[in-house]
Amino acid sequence: MAAPLSVLIIDSNEENQRLLQTILSFIGEESEHLADLDQVEIITRYKGVLLGEIPPSKALEIVQQHPQLPFVGVCESLDLDAANYLGRLSQPFSYDQLTRLLHQCQSYLSQIGELKDQSQNSYLLKMLVGKGDAIQEVRHLIEQVAGTAASVLILGESGTGKEVVARAVHEMSDRKNGPFVPVNCGAIPPDLLESELFGHEKGAFTGAFAARKGRFELAEGGTLFLDEIGDMPMPMQVKLLRVLQERTFERVGGAKSLHANVRVIAATHQGLEDMIAQGRFREDLFYRLNVFPIETPALREREDDVPLLLQELLARHETMHNATLRFTQRAIESLMLHSWPGNVRELSNLVERLLILHPNKIVDVAELPAKYRHLETEDATMELPSAFAEREALLSIFNDDYGNEKQANTKTAQEPTEDEFDLLSEGFQSSAASALPEEGVNLKDMLAEFEVDMIRQALDQQGGVVARAAEQLGMRRTTLVEKMKKYSLSSKE
Structure with a gap:
């Protein structure tokens, strides 16, 4: 932020104006005087503005029009309610009081500069993921x-x-x-x-019928x-x-x-x-x-940025296609191993293609096009005692997580839609690494491990922000908080 030039005095009282200019000169500050209120649009180049005998309504209008500037009153009757109105000088004017208020003006300008820098940084983070x-x-x-x-x-x-x-x-x-x-x-x-x-x-030239x-x-x-x-x-x-x-x-x-x-x-x-x-x-x-x-x-030189780029590109394409999808950790790791000759444009095209091919699904390595499979696909057909048992187990998770939420909006039984069940089922199957052993398993513990893994993945992908992780998992924030307490999981919030 460029350093402002001087202090502006807006005051129709010539005696006050001369006195203020004398004090400012003594403390090493340049100043200018303005009596014509129709010229106030030029005040954007000053480090501070001293408001004198001006109608309060007009003074408030000036202050509100220029939030990037700090204002100080030099009239006893001027009391404005605005964040950039920093106080009043009491008469008779003193060097100490004016110096202190000018220091507050400088602090205000510094804060405005920091906010501007933060805004620019936020813009860069959004543009350059x-x-x-x-x-x-x-x-x-x-x-x-x-x-x-x-x-x-x-x-x-x-x-x-x-x-x-x-x-x-x-x-x-x-x-x-x-x-x-x-x-x-x-x-x-x-x-x-x-x-x-x-x-x-x-x-x-021929065809140039108009300028x-x-x-x-x-x-x-x-x-x-x-x-x-x-x-x-x-x-x-x-x-x-x-x-x-x-x-x-x-x-x-x-x-x-x-x-x-x-x-x-x-x-x-x-x-x-x-x-x-x-x-x-x-x-x-x-x-x-x-x-x-x-x-x-090149994207191959920044493989660690692939998960963040996936998240950003999904957000951009989801609205267009009215669908979403989720990547398993292994699918993300496989994409991180790709050389990406087409760079970010190629990744964007892949995300759009997968949204069309697998809307509202969980994408594992097996669902990726062949050239993006850099990890071996795993057996996604974990054998439960029966198809009925598998469905009952998944319904149990569904009702634990979402049943109460659905009940608030409907009086029907807690049965998921087919799309909801398919999404839950595919997510569970993709986590299975082997067939059911002969000695059996503890299904409750296995489902809990799967749930913990999904929550951790969502928190990692969303930078520890619980609200966004809950949205990614398709549940309310309060539900996710309870789950995290249950499993002693922490976040960055």
């Missing part, structure tokens, strides 16, 4: 460059989320209120790329994202270099120079330095774009 060192480094680089005007070159394999990084840079910059305009340089025919970027005038703005004009005041910059033809590279150097361009068929107030972010999966050696990319353009490089890591 993962906790490994590689993705943490990407987040750090974004935070470093976002507030500058430097050109950014994003490098990385296809599907690693280069556009996500570009959007994060834009959203954390001072251009976030402007447009973010993406252009895939490889998807536009070379003879149309110039018109696409710079626009054209009416009659500039048209290009992407540079559409991105005015914001960010232009040039994806796959390595596919840009050499003639267009020359014209792009001129825009980056001079910040001006002309529409195709036009003679008027237009100013480009645009931040350019480029991305490519190709090795631009190798292309320079082959004469396929201009070296001077490369150095113009490569002011601040950010390399997005």
Whole structure:
């Protein structure tokens, strides 16, 4: 957060204004005076505002319009109910009292800055899912460059989320209120790329029946994202270099120079330095774009992030397909062993495919497509004494966990729907590692172990947050809390 310039005094009483300016000057603070209340919209650049003889209704309106600024009253009758109104100076004014209140103003600004940083961190965590060192480094680089005007070159394999990084840079910059305009340089025919970027005038070429703005004009005041910059033809590279150097361009068929107030972010999966050696990319353009490089890591280099990415991608696709699914621990471990040549895009496609193939089911290694099975599948048909006994045991779990909840909403017997029973049954079967031994088993203990395992998995996947784990398990939070007490399980809450 940039340091504010000075203290603003809003007071129609000239004597008070001169006295306050004298005190502020003595303690080393610069100040400005404003008597015309119609000009108060400019106060966003001050470190604090002293409000003098102003009608209380007008003063409260000013304070509420600028929650990012701290206000102090210098009039005995001014008493406002607002978080950023920090108190009043009593007359006669004293150095000690004014110094103390200005220190409170500085503390308030520091808190606002911390909240802004936390908001940015939350945005980055949502956009760039993962906790490994590689993705943490990407987040750090974004935070470093976002507030500058430097050109950014994003490098990385296809599907690693280069556009996500570009959007994060834009959203954390001072251009976030402007447009973010993406252009895939490889998807536009070379003879149309110039018109696409710079626009054209009416009659500039056959079919140009009207003037048209290009992407540079559409991105005015914001960010232009040039994806796959390595596919840009050499003639267009020359014209792009001129825009980056001079910040001006002309529409195709036009003679008027237009100013480009645009931040350019480029991305490519190709090795631009190798292309320079082959004469396929201009070296001077490369150095113009490569002011601040950010390399997005391949998914195979961040296998520990696969569980978190699965959770995030499921949340994104579940609403679209009106279905959900759950992965067993072995299925997740198998996916973590995959090389992911298509990176996060490939993982997203897999999640969507599984939602279509196995809606509202539990996915084990056997349900994964063959190329994703890196662990041996286990026998999922545990033999109970009879199918009836298995169903009765599962019904027992169902009624213990969900029976009371269903009873609150219906007067029918505690019988699960077929979909609910199938989901419970598949989850139980996937936990079985071998057939029933001849000497028998303690079914009650086995079911308890299965229940504990499912609860632990849900808590681990949800970072120990009980409410989200309960949602994942399909039960109320209070029910899960009781289960955790029963089995002496702990959480991070």
